[in-house]
Amino acid sequence: MTSPSERGRMPSIRDVARLAEVSHQTVSRVLNDHPSIRPETKARVLDAIAVLDYRPNLAARALVTSKSQTLGVLSATIGEFGPTSSIAAIEEAARAEGYSVTTLNLTSTSPEDIGSAVRQLGREHVDGIVVLAPQVRVFHVLRGMASTVPFVTLQSASGADEIGLSADQMAGARLITEHLIALGRTEILHLAGPQDWIEAESRMRGYLDALREADLPTFPPIRGDWTADFGHFAGQELARRPDFTAVFAANDLMAIGLMHGFRDAGLRVPEDVSVVGFDDIPVAAHVAPPLTTVHQDFSELGRRAVALLLAQIRGEVAPSFGALAPVLRIRESAVSR
Amino acid sequence: MTSPSERGRMPSIRDVARLAEVSHQTVSRVLNDHPSIRPETKARVLDAIAVLDYRPNLAARALVTSKSQTLGVLSATIGEFGPTSSIAAIEEAARAEGYSVTTLNLTSTSPEDIGSAVRQLGREHVDGIVVLAPQVRVFHVLRGMASTVPFVTLQSASGADEIGLSADQMAGARLITEHLIALGRTEILHLAGPQDWIEAESRMRGYLDALREADLPTFPPIRGDWTADFGHFAGQELARRPDFTAVFAANDLMAIGLMHGFRDAGLRVPEDVSVVGFDDIPVAAHVAPPLTTVHQDFSELGRRAVALLLAQIRGEVAPSFGALAPVLRIRESAVSR
DNA sequence: GGAACCGATGTGACCGTGCACAACCGAGGA
DNA sequence: TCCTCGGTTGTGCACGGTCACATCGGTTCC
Numbered sequence: 001m002t003s004p005s006e007r008g009r010m011p012s013i014r015d016v017a018r019l020a021e022v023s024h025q026t027v028s029r030v031l032n033d034h035p036s037i038r039p040e041t042k043a044r045v046l047d048a049i050a051v052l053d054y055r056p057n058l059a060a061r062a063l064v065t066s067k068s069q070t071l072g073v074l075s076a077t078i079g080e081f082g083p084t085s086s087i088a089a090i091e092e093a094a095r096a097e098g099y100s101v102t103t104l105n106l107t108s109t110s111p112e113d114i115g116s117a118v119r120q121l122g123r124e125h126v127d128g129i130v131v132l133a134p135q136v137r138v139f140h141v142l143r144g145m146a147s148t149v150p151f152v153t154l155q156s157a158s159g160a161d162e163i164g165l166s167a168d169q170m171a172g173a174r175l176i177t178e179h180l181i182a183l184g185r186t187e188i189l190h191l192a193g194p195q196d197w198i199e200a201e202s203r204m205r206g207y208l209d210a211l212r213e214a215d216l217p218t219f220p221p222i223r224g225d226w227t228a229d230f231g232h233f234a235g236q237e238l239a240r241r242p243d244f245t246a247v248f249a250a251n252d253l254m255a256i257g258l259m260h261g262f263r264d265a266g267l268r269v270p271e272d273v274s275v276v277g278f279d280d281i282p283v284a285a286h287v288a289p290p291l292t293t294v295h296q297d298f299s300e301l302g303r304r305a306v307a308l309l310l311a312q313i314r315g316e317v318a319p320s321f322g323a324l325a326p327v328l329r330i331r332e333s334a335v336s337r
Numbered sequence: 338m339t340s341p342s343e344r345g346r347m348p349s350i351r352d353v354a355r356l357a358e359v360s361h362q363t364v365s366r367v368l369n370d371h372p373s374i375r376p377e378t379k380a381r382v383l384d385a386i387a388v389l390d391y392r393p394n395l396a397a398r399a400l401v402t403s404k405s406q407t408l409g410v411l412s413a414t415i416g417e418f419g420p421t422s423s424i425a426a427i428e429e430a431a432r433a434e435g436y437s438v439t440t441l442n443l444t445s446t447s448p449e450d451i452g453s454a455v456r457q458l459g460r461e462h463v464d465g466i467v468v469l470a471p472q473v474r475v476f477h478v479l480r481g482m483a484s485t486v487p488f489v490t491l492q493s494a495s496g497a498d499e500i501g502l503s504a505d506q507m508a509g510a511r512l513i514t515e516h517l518i519a520l521g522r523t524e525i526l527h528l529a530g531p532q533d534w535i536e537a538e539s540r541m542r543g544y545l546d547a548l549r550e551a552d553l554p555t556f557p558p559i560r561g562d563w564t565a566d567f568g569h570f571a572g573q574e575l576a577r578r579p580d581f582t583a584v585f586a587a588n589d590l591m592a593i594g595l596m597h598g599f600r601d602a603g604l605r606v607p608e609d610v611s612v613v614g615f616d617d618i619p620v621a622a623h624v625a626p627p628l629t630t631v632h633q634d635f636s637e638l639g640r641r642a643v644a645l646l647l648a649q650i651r652g653e654v655a656p657s658f659g660a661l662a663p664v665l666r667i668r669e670s671a672v673s674r
Numbered sequence: 675g676g677a678a679c680c681g682a683t684g685t686g687a688c689c690g691t692g693c694a695c696a697a698c699c700g701a702g703g704a
Numbered sequence: 705t706c707c708t709c710g711g712t713t714g715t716g717c718a719c720g721g722t723c724a725c726a727t728c729g730g731t732t733c734c
Contacts, residue, residue, distance in 0.1 A: 012720055023684045028722065036681050055460050059399035060720035064689050068396065070439070084421050091442050100461055102407070102439045105428050123392050124437055228623045253620065260623040283590065286565045286597040288625040349690055360714045365692060373711050397690035401719050 072126035076133035089302030172326030173206025228257035235261015252277035274334035290331035409463035413470035426639030509663030510543025522583035565594035572598015611671035
């Protein structure tokens, strides 16, 4: 004849109720901050909770409410600095609001894989999803899914009507291209990101706009894959046709690789060729020469994503954020001729 | 008079049972691959599942089995390359085994915060925890908690009796220090990681052992904080007392900052001072000069962590892994005098 | 003075699954 | 023929919460 609490089980709401000499429902009310509970009763229940070291069973709660207090993060980026910082911020912001976070890394961006990833998160009953999958394709798949789960993407597509938010990539790209122009560089190449990426497109458009506005010649952009290795390769190749005086690389990693390639080929950065990047990763300030780039506040981006998603989940009006202003970080990899 | 499945609810195991004309228990058996089910019955159930697009409710399952099929990742590292790669690998390996992953980033490593983080994961009923919190202190707190949840740490403490695994840091540090010695560098400084970090200690010991074995003078190590900014600062300071010909920095970020500092002070790397790092982050090959360092297989580490943890959860014998052999990546930041 | 109402609490059902146990059936051995 | 046994299936309950509704005592208002 042992009581439930003696059988080695975790204490349940009913064990607490027994100890506090109230009904299990009263305990539930205390847990959920129900308004009409006498302070005295509440205190007794809280005591019992403390004595038994009771913790609510989230699975049971999820079962009956069909809300898991969990957010999903769908990521299609391979451990780069930016997305990683955002994810950390998302996680922190979510925890602060009482949500836990489960991440799902996409290894491919085929529609089937995206679909099954979203379904998997659905199966886990996440209350909402933050998507860090900056490929245009992913975006379309998601919109087509008409999923029942609310979601937010960290990258906005071209249209302003999208549910998404992002630093203003285009403005940043424009800013840094104009910086190169102001330095007197007129033959400016662009080492772009992969075709499918939303951010790659925005940065390229910012670059093109700036050049056009200044009546400067544009060159067909080189398509890269974001990696330093590719930048290195591109640098070696480009050095053979030195018909340019500056390169805007779509991210810092490629910019650093690019400088390496130029070095290999005997081109001097910044004197012969100025190089600028995008993102302001932690090493950007310390490479040789220190990289002029555009700083992005990835953490703030993550926090905003959570705020937006939670508003959507709770049916509140979404807070409106202005685009995150990009900041130019002028260092030494670009100088006037 | 509507059936449950018409009320807009998700189909349950009983809806499937009704359609397949079996009991709900039979459906449950099919879902769990129970051996004694007639193939014909099983087929009928599977049909019904497909027709209704039924998905098991994980919350209900977690409630009754008190297993969540979820692994927790406790991380105390701020978005560095290594841990991030490991986490991605952990996530992938866990998903492959049918587990989902929830991450929890520690902002402080005070015993209270660690305790509450572990409790939080416990509340979420994770089946096991992977700890990427390389501080000695965290290790002690965890051991003291006698938590009921199985866990694995990605960094082993000094004792070999610990549940943990790691690349062989000491061997890697030794390897690269010996490389410097072989190059004829005899006055070798060490820019170490923070006092509390297990990996910082191992790398330092590897360094000290190698020097001692070669009968070379050791210098009191400089304590850094892993960041490139600190490396930069240290480089400028060290340049004032050039009584050394090489520096082994405990990670690549600090090594890169260090080279920057030396450059600022007019010291030539590698001619005047050779610099080596640890980790082999993606930019290491592309900075100027390309950084000689020790390569670590962070992904493999993550996979092994999951294998070990799952074995522990399932009560199987843990697979025994040899220490992950570190690999020297010889580049140009260290040369013979 | 009684009805209506409100705050504080209790009662029972229900969420969707897995487990223990029972029941049934056909085969095989005594 | 009867009993045993193992494969196959069904019945009822438990898991730990929340929700809808009932209850009860005390005010308020007419």
